[in-house]
Amino acid sequence: DTGVSQDPRHKITKRGQNVTFRCDPISEHNRLYWYRQTLGQGPEFLTYFQNEAQLEKSRLLSDRFSAERPKGSFSTLEIQRTEQGDSAMYLCASSLDSGNQPQHFGDGTRLSIL
Amino acid sequence: ILNVEQSPQSLHVQEGDSTNFTCSFPSSNFYALHWYRWETAKSPEALFVMTLNGDEKKKGRISATLNTKEGYSYLYIKGSQPEDSATYLCAAPWGKLIFGQGTELSVKP
Numbered sequence: 001d002t003g004v005s006q007d008p009r010h011k012i013t014k015r016g017q018n019v020t021f022r023c024d025p026i027s028e029h030n031r032l033y034w035y036r037q038t039l040g041q042g043p044e045f046l047t048y049f050q051n052e053a054q055l056e057k058s059r060l061l062s063d064r065f066s067a068e069r070p071k072g073s074f075s076t077l078e079i080q081r082t083e084q085g086d087s088a089m090y091l092c093a094s095s096l097d098s099g100n101q102p103q104h105f106g107d108g109t110r111l112s113i114l
Numbered sequence: 115i116l117n118v119e120q121s122p123q124s125l126h127v128q129e130g131d132s133t134n135f136t137c138s139f140p141s142s143n144f145y146a147l148h149w150y151r152w153e154t155a156k157s158p159e160a161l162f163v164m165t166l167n168g169d170e171k172k173k174g175r176i177s178a179t180l181n182t183k184e185g186y187s188y189l190y191i192k193g194s195q196p197e198d199s200a201t202y203l204c205a206a207p208w209g210k211l212i213f214g215q216g217t218e219l220s221v222k223p
Contacts, residue, residue, distance in 0.1 A: 042213030099207030
């Protein structure tokens with residue numbers, strides 16, 4: 001069990017640029033989640049997958065955000081035309097298929113928009 | 115809409131003090147309640163997943179209780195140590211997890 005890994009750990013980019021983050025979940029976990037966390041708030045749900053199927057996407061998520069999990073293993077989160085308000089910590093988590101199973105989190109990707 | 119609330123938002127205690135914080139959640143359609151600890155520069159770590167009304171779980175000096183009928187859970191830390199300094203998050207599953215805003219605990223030596 002190597003845990004959930006996220007890449008990169010930090011990303012600094014100019015407003016208007018596109019960014020892509022990667023998450024590698026624990027191998028036997030079929031659920032993968034993306035959350036966003038800003039200062040003073042708990043993690044906010046973005047989207048989640050069961051295997052390769054994207055089951056839910058937050059209504060707060062604009063069309064600039066897209067996520068994929070093409071083979072049911074790793075996932076990518078892309079933000080197009082980044083804005084200042086996108087600056088946040090982006091967390092990935094994985095779990096077995098049940099709400100009473102704990103989620104295992106990666107270290108997150110800290111995004112800073114200049 | 116599922117809403118999870120935590121209080122207090124922050125807490126400053128001295129080493130050796132015992133402390134507790136609250137998580138409240140809708141009591142209808144209850145399924146489970148998660149507690150996580152999030153230390154600075156680390157990833158959130160699962161502490162407990164609680165499912166039964168009246169349940170009490172313990173991990174070292176940390177324990178949690180659950181009241182599903184009134185919709186709250188308490189997290190207790192006995193004899194706080196500086197290494198307990200972290201943000202403590204509770205969350206309710208609704209497919210994904212719905213998190214509270216967290217309680218930031220600072221323990222001074």
